[in-house]
Amino acid sequence: MRLSEFLVEKKVESTWISNLTYNRPNKVLTMRLSNGRTFTISNFSRTMFEKWHKSNSKGQFWHLFIRGKYKVSRIK
Numbered sequence: 199m200r201l202s203e204f205l206v207e208k209k210v211e212s213t214w215i216s217n218l219t220y221n222r223p224n225k226v227l228t229m230r231l232s233n234g235r236t237f238t239i240s241n242f243s244r245t246m247f248e249k250w251h252k253s254n255s256k257g258q259f260w261h262l263f264i265r266g267k268y269k270v271s272r273i274k
Contacts, residue, residue: 212256220247228273239264241270 217230220242227242246263253259264270 215256215260218247218251220244235272236272238271238273239267240271242268 212232214232215229216232217228219228219230220226222244223227223245225241226240227247229237229239231237250256250259250264
């Protein structure tokens, strides 16, 4: 299998978030912020990943649908 079958990486147009990467087999999303900090979100569905990436406001989506609802861990 190719790496692209496991990971989906998307650049983000946001002043806060610079990149979202989704690990399909593990259902883990990695979020890199503009300030360099990196977080993982466990048990995250591909559907939520796609909705977040397509949302008009990444920050608003974070506050409405993710913060406090998922396990988020800072890795960097």
